[in-house]
Amino acid sequence: MADETGDPVFPHGLRPVRAGNGFEEALEQILQVVRLGLVPDGGRLPSERALAGLLGISRVTLREVLKVLQDQGLIEARRGRYGGTFVLPRTGAPADGDELRRRAAGVDLEDLLLFREVLESGAAGLCASRGLDAAGADRLRGALAATHEAPLPDYRRLDTLFHLTLAELAGSPSLAARYAAVRADVNDLLDCLPLLVRNLEHSQQQHASLVEAVLDGDEEAARAVMREHCAGTAALLRGFLA
Structure with a gap:
């Protein structure tokens, strides 16, 4: 079926995406x-x-x-x-798609992604509201710089270290430990996806905005940027799992 322009019409229409991702x-x-x-x-x-x-x-x-x-x-x-x-x-489906589905079958994906978002946005908010000392700020800047300079094969590892650094700087060992476990589960799924340069560039922009919000002590902005960042990852996983 097509519309008056000759373009096909989907049985289920596409919708405008949200700003940010x-x-x-x-x-x-x-x-x-x-x-x-x-x-x-x-x-x-x-x-x-x-x-x-x-x-x-x-x-x-x-x-x-x-x-x-x-x-x-x-x-x-x-x-x-x-x-x-x-x-x-x-x-x-490509081999990585088969493997992604196999791995995803063993987890409650929506629960995993929601828990990750809660932990990540909470850590970002805590770092911003409590403030970082000079050593903590240097650690966060260094972790960010490492992702900017990362060769493509090393990106996911250094991205993980950036997020773990933020969780550790939040000042709650329990939060950091739970985030490490959640991130391991998320990485198990992400490892089945191709590294998309456009997505990585977008992630880097969000990382930079996040660090700026944390160092400025802007808790609301830090939480909002992190929620948006997590939503981008969630969208990729849902898309490849469709």
Whole structure:
């Protein structure tokens, strides 16, 4: 079925993404559309203009999303009079997708992601409200700098160390211990996902904003940035699990 412009209409419409995680949430939604079979094998996605409008994102961001899907072997772009972006036949999920589903079957994903958000936003808020001494501030800045300089294969490890550093600086050993356990479970799932450069760049921007809020003593901003950051990770996992 198509609308008056010739663009196909999804059985379940896409919705505008929230500000802050446009790339991740757009990727989640289109992954769900493709992997749930809402567009048949060989079917054409709406035009870039239509998709960008439905999702409320720029066409530049949309193209980055579509490149990820193309790299995953889910869609292909065709040029010419009858060109567009088409869903490739489903010959089975990639090996990492199979492994992600296997691992996710052993956890309550929504509970895990919610608990992570509570611990992370709580740690960020505590660090901001209590303030960090000079040594603590230097530790946090150093952990942030390490992620900025990380080669791609080392990024996830150094990202984990950044978050663990924040949890430890909150001043509650119990919080830090529980966060370490939760992060291990989250990493077990994240290790099945490809490292997406656009997502990592966005994460780095959020990390920098988080450190700035903590060092400024702005508890509300620190909690808000961390909640947004966690929501981006959650969107990626839900998308690849669709």
